Amino acid sequence: MCTLEKRGNIFFLTLTGDDEHRLNPTLISSLRSALSEAKSQSTRGTVLVTVADGKFFSNGFDLAWAKSASGGSPPEAVNLLRHMVELFKDVVADFISLPMPTIAAVTGHAAAAGLMLAMSHDYVLMRRDRGILYMSEVDIGMTLPGYFTALMRSKVAKPEVRRDVLLRGVKVKAEEAVAKGLIDSAHDNGEKAVEAAVRMAEELTKRRWDGEVYAEIRKSLYPEVCGVLGLSNRELATFWRVSHPFLAFASWISSVKIPSDIGKLGKLTVLNVSDNNITGNIPPSIVNLGNLMHLDLSYNRISGEIPTGIGNLSLMSRALLKQNQLTGSIPISITKIYRLADLDLSMNQISGTIPAELGSMPILSTLYLDNNQLYGG
């Protein structure tokens, strides 16, 4: 069916198994769950890459299933096909409104609804040595759902290409697909195509785009498709005032920093400012927050070093500093915080040695130090 895996900031949606990845109600439902999961875990800078095992990306709707499930009744088979068309519409809608960039690495044949699945992504990369793209409907004897043609019109500019693909049923290999404007790039083989997709994802991840804003801009690129899918754009004023009163301006309000006198908040037990586009350093006065139990500075752009006196926060049980631009080394005093249970310093630029004393902390149960420049330990 399909699996969803997260490595760093990249979600990998894999169509599993050596089969044709035919879009039947089960696979469609599985895809929707995966996309829903990715959406719920979306943060600044997350990206989705879709890959498929075997010789096929996807060969379209599961006509064989419709036939067998119809009990030999052609009208019932047609009903089941229509049912899949309706179900798949929601998958396309999910992709168009996914709050992160999407990249399809096409390493096998993509036909009919399978090609639409690929083209629902922001970027399509394909191997040049194998695999063809093909809209088989005219050959099979089926007309196209409105959202298929809307998607074609939105993504493929040249009328003659749309005619060749839809009305002539041409089978297109990667190089030709690039020339026709169907896909973005062609790569030597399957491995290279996936590698290129991952590299692109890593580049896009660095931009740290706000997912909600990204989705709104994407939808505004494809008004016809959104109309057909029933997806609305949030009205500009509402979006700026209600949804993103702070985020829309965080990058130009130059003083989005943790106040230097934060240490005065002596009674503070929880400080959670994650995902707020905060810049500047962690103020040294933070070590005065003697009652602090939960510190979450993750997903910001905080730079400088972790204050050496951090060990003063003797009641701290959770310290989450993931995904910032922190440098310097891990202060040894942190290992004296006996109540510390969760420590996440991942995705920074922290260097130096990993203090051996971390190993003797009595209740430390989760420790993330990955994606830094640490050694030893």
Add this chain to the structure above:
Amino acid sequence: MCTLEKRGNVFFLTLTGDGEHRLNPTFISSIRSALSEVKSQSTPGCALVTVADGKYFSNGFDLNWAKSASGGSPSKAADLLIQMVDLFKPLVSDLLSLPMPTIAAITGHAAAAGLILALSHDYVLMRRDRGVLYMSEIDIGMTLPDYFTAIMRSKVGKPEARRDILLRAVKVKAEEAVAMGFVESAHDNGESVVEAAVHMAEELAKRKWDGEVYSEIRKSLYPELCGVLGLTTKDVVKPRL
């Protein structure tokens, strides 16, 4: 702010001073006055060339003004930004309905609303040695006004170019913009692009087009954009017999 000059049949709208030519209410109003003047002095066989001093064509809306005038309140700043979005819309309409050919000579960076200002002209010529075109909104975390995406769809033909500009915020130099199809031509430097713009303006002016007819045909090229801007078209028949 801006100045308006007429040399022969060509109007020169200059965005003056060495700054970023940020589109705040005062500046927008100043440009609209100039265009109103151009319109009132229009005769068959005129053309408009827009140029800018300094390193920028225009770097978009004046976010600093919104910030300082907001007294530190993000929602007030949002209101002021929306105000500029609403004030800039009729300026785009003015250019879309100007009764003469319009040419933007890009000698510096054009970003966000500044790029939309350039695209509101019939022809965009740009220097190749400096300056980038950039829709910064996704990087800043702002969604786009409806008339921005409408003008992008009207003037940038390739879906992948629109995606790269709006969804990937690529910074595009002149040569690439020509390849993408929305810049007419790339020129060696600032002087040569202005020269080329003037030359093109003079060539177009020689056609002695009726301004009203020209304006209506232009609008009929961009029905979606006109719909969003609230611009109507009408039939004009003034055959030269």
